[in-house]
Each structure stands twice: as C-alpha cells, then as structure tokens.
Amino acid sequence: MEEYGSFANSQRSSPSGWHYDTYDxxxxxxxxxxxxxxxxxxxxxxxxCALISSALGVYLHLLWNTGGFLTTLGFIVSIFWLLSTPLYEQRKRVAILMSAALFEGASIGPLMDLAIQVDPSIILSAFVGTAVAFGCFSAAAMLSRRREYLYLGGLLSSGLSILLWLHFAASTFGGSTAMFEVDLYFGLLLFVGYMVVDTQEIIERAHLGDLDYVTHALTLFTDFAAVFVRLVIIMLSNAMEKDKKEKKKKRS
Incomplete structure (x- = not known):
C-alpha cells in the first residue's frame, strides 16, 4: 500500500509524469x-558479422577439431595485426576482424562441443541471455546522460587487475573450486559492466571524431564473447551437477 501511495503521489505532483520521463x-x-x-x-x-564469423569458427571445430592453442594464438596475432593496420585500409581491417572472430570461435569450440554433449540447449540459452544483456545494457548506455557511466571504467580496470592476479595465483599455487567460482562470477560481473562503459566510451569517441568502427566493433565483440563463455560455463557446471545428483539418487 505504501508503494502504491508513493506512486500515486508522484503522479499527482506530475500529472504527465510518464510522458515527462519518456521525453527525458x-x-x-x-x-x-x-x-x-x-x-x-x-x-x-x-x-x-563478427559473431557470425565466430559461429563459423565453432562449426569448423566441430567438423575438423581445429580449436586449440594455435587458434588462440591466431586470435591474439590477428588483434595486434588489426590494431597496427592503418585506418584508411578499412576493408583489410574488416577482413582481419572477421579472421580474429573465426579464430576465437574455433578456440572456444571445445567448450561448445562439451556443452552440446551435455545439453545442446545450453548454447542457445547462453547466447540469448548474452544478447538480451548486451542489448539492455547498451541501450542503457545510449539513453543515459553523456559520460554518466564512464567513471565506472576505473573501478572495472581495478577489478580486471584483481581477476588477472587471481588467474596468476591459481596457475602458481593451484586453484580451488571456490576460487574458480569467484573468478567465473566476478568476471561475468566485470564484463557486463564493460558492456555499458565501452558503449558509452564509443559514443564519446565518436563525438570527438573517432569513427573507427572496426576497432569499436572489436571492443564490443570481446565483451560479448567474454560474457557468453562465462554463461556457458555456469550453465554447463549446473547441468553437470544436476546429472551427478540424479545419478546418485538412482544408485541409492
């Protein structure tokens, strides 16, 4: 009742409140x-186009088992090649971006293969969830006041450095299940935040004359891929735990 009363009061004080918000x-x-x-x-x-190319990379891995260390190295080399290519060679830069996306898709191919073996619907659910989150947070960045979320960049950078230190500690001293979950969920939160910050930063750069759409698309692609992979891992681990519990029940 209190919530309804406060809502009614806000409507009385501003009869055209909804229209005013829409106008804002x-x-x-x-x-x-x-x-x-x-x-x-x-x-x-x-x-x-980069997401389609990445999906093709996953498909090529499923056909010929191409994903691995070499495709990951190819993805990294392609990014450096793209960033070092002059801006006036846009067609070449687009082709390099598609190649990088193809290598990235092949690199996550083994994870997609495992998800298909456990539950094929995991991939579709993770992709839809990532696309919805990406659309919502990108829209929030576009509809908010200019530079409103850019201050989060410093916090996200600090969080990313913490994530890298967690990776280093796990590789050096051995990672536990708790550390893996912290890395997974904390990384998911970070890259969701980067969706907002990177979108608003792209808008600000464009206002200042930086119209390099290839590099900007690469930035959003890495955000999308990072969120998608983490959602797949989360759904996959939940599905595997569910299968283990069902097997234990059957044995008992």
Missing part, C-alpha cells in the same frame, strides 16, 4: 548526433 529518455537519445548514430549502426553491423 528521447531527449537523451537525441544528444547522439546523426553522424554518431550512423557510426553506431556500422559498429553493430560489423559486430553482427
């Missing part, structure tokens, strides 16, 4: 100039 949101969106909106369309179109 549209006004924030109109802060993005037509040039920047066109740039964002190029970024997201390139991102979609």
């Amino acid at each position: 949101v549209s006004k924030n969106f109109h802060q993005i100039s037509p040039l920047v909106q066109t740039h964002l369309k190029q970024v997201y179109l390139t991102l979609c």
Whole structure:
C-alpha cells in the first residue's frame, strides 16, 4: 500500500509524469548526433558479422577439431595485426576482424562441443541471455546522460587487475573450486559492466571524431564473447551437477 501511495503521489505532483520521463529518455537519445548514430549502426553491423564469423569458427571445430592453442594464438596475432593496420585500409581491417572472430570461435569450440554433449540447449540459452544483456545494457548506455557511466571504467580496470592476479595465483599455487567460482562470477560481473562503459566510451569517441568502427566493433565483440563463455560455463557446471545428483539418487 505504501508503494502504491508513493506512486500515486508522484503522479499527482506530475500529472504527465510518464510522458515527462519518456521525453527525458528521447531527449537523451537525441544528444547522439546523426553522424554518431550512423557510426553506431556500422559498429553493430560489423559486430553482427563478427559473431557470425565466430559461429563459423565453432562449426569448423566441430567438423575438423581445429580449436586449440594455435587458434588462440591466431586470435591474439590477428588483434595486434588489426590494431597496427592503418585506418584508411578499412576493408583489410574488416577482413582481419572477421579472421580474429573465426579464430576465437574455433578456440572456444571445445567448450561448445562439451556443452552440446551435455545439453545442446545450453548454447542457445547462453547466447540469448548474452544478447538480451548486451542489448539492455547498451541501450542503457545510449539513453543515459553523456559520460554518466564512464567513471565506472576505473573501478572495472581495478577489478580486471584483481581477476588477472587471481588467474596468476591459481596457475602458481593451484586453484580451488571456490576460487574458480569467484573468478567465473566476478568476471561475468566485470564484463557486463564493460558492456555499458565501452558503449558509452564509443559514443564519446565518436563525438570527438573517432569513427573507427572496426576497432569499436572489436571492443564490443570481446565483451560479448567474454560474457557468453562465462554463461556457458555456469550453465554447463549446473547441468553437470544436476546429472551427478540424479545419478546418485538412482544408485541409492
């Protein structure tokens, strides 16, 4: 009742409250100039192509078992190659980005293969969840006031350094299950935050004249892939634990 009363009071104090909020949101969106909106369309179109290329990489691994250390190395080399290629060679840079996405898809191919063996619906569920989260947080970054979330970049960078130290500690002293879960869920939280910060940073860079849609698409692609992989691992571990419990019940 109290919640209803406060809502009613807010509507009385502002009869057109809903319309006012809608106007504020549209006004924030109109802060993005037509040039920047066109740039964002190029970024997201390139991102979609990169995701398709990555899916092709997964498919190639399922056919010929191509994923492994060499594809991971190919992904890293492709990123450095892309960043060192001049901006005026955009077609070449797009091709390099597609190659990097292909290598990334092949690299996560073994994980996808395992997920298919346990429960094929895991991949679709993780992809839909990642796409929904990506769409919602990207929209939040676009509709918010300019530079509103950029201050989170420092916190996320600190969190990423903590995550790297956790990886180092796990590889040096041996990782426990608790450390693995902290790494998994904390990393998921970090990269979801990067979806918001990177989207708003791309918008600000575009306002300042940086219209490098290939590099911006690469940034969003790495965020998308990081969240997707962690969701697959979480769903896969939950499904495997569920299978173990069912087997124990059958034995007992």
